[in-house]
């Protein structure tokens with residue numbers, strides 16, 4: 254059947270309207286002239302300068318230009334020579350965490366979390382900035398965490414309102430938490446850790462906060478803040494002090510957790526709020542497994558990317574809501590929870606366009622694959638896209 258031109262036009266307009274109505278926000282591409290492949294974090298220097306730093310997984314940290322159409326980004330740091338990833342290029346390895354010291358303005362210090370090989374490990378290091386340049390000679394290794402696989406090691410780092418550094422570390426298992434790491438409090442993988450970077454009391458490298466749940470180091474490593482974690486990706490504090498952590502699921506459930514001191518978040522006895530079917534041993538009688546405040550199943554997405562609680566001006570309706578997404582299917586939602594962590598709503602804000610691949614037998618490719626949601630200097634949300642784009646979430 255051949256439709257008259259006008260009818261085709263009307264149909265096209267109709268479909269366009271439908272597509273526009275489906276998304277409550279739009280993504281505006283920024284920094285198109287800058288190479289931003291594999292972005293993992295944007296952090297604002299807490300020194301009043303408003304400088305926005307973009308960390309890329311291959312080890313570059315750029316200072317983004319104020320003019321978002323400019324091609325000029327300053328290279329703050331380049332760790333390309335550090336051999337962060339295995340020769341066969343495993344995609345979860347590299348630079349996965351970047352955070353400024355809360356007193357950066359006075360001390361110029363910032364922190365990185367990246368992988369190293371031979372032996373495979375995750376390291377947390379400190380470095381000092383001089384103006385718009387990092388001084389690599391000042392690098393100081395605080396912590397090294399042995400890894401046994403290329404995947405599931407997390408690596409996001411964030412300072413809490415208490416001034417301590419929180420580190421999200423995955424279970425370092427390929428699948429199934431096969432080495433039973435997440436519940437084992439004698440290892441640092443499958444955990445949220447908390448350390449005091451201003452102290453040198455622990456091996457001369459950092460300090461253990463006295464209020465850490467296992468600070469005495471008896472029956473558990475003193476760095477552990479919470480455990481039973483699978484693969485944390487996206488960790489942030491909101492203005493009320495809640496620590497939000499997205500835990501990537503394996504077979505069925507993606508999780509959003511509120512992390513508390515000493516909390517056991519269930520993996521691998523549980524995935525989401527349910528027993529993990531591939532583990533048949535029962536948890537110890539005294540175990541208190543904390544359910545996520547929200548979960549979604551693999552009908553709605555396949556790999557959660559945690560976000561932030563929105564505190565900007567551009568979206569009045571989203572203030573106080575947690576904006577997060579799914580890396581594989583390219584969706585963005587906003588979650589409203591009350592002060593007790595009870596979820597009141599979860600709203601789909603955006604669905605990525607998909608393009609058919611060259612091979613019709615293959616799955617369509619998703620245009621926007623969020624790796625992080627970060628606030629810019631105005632508090633608006635930047636969506637970092639694995640495909641190499643940086644977007645601002647606009648009306």
Ligand SMILES: [Ca+2]
Nearest residue numbers: 518519520525
């Ligand atoms: Ca869990």
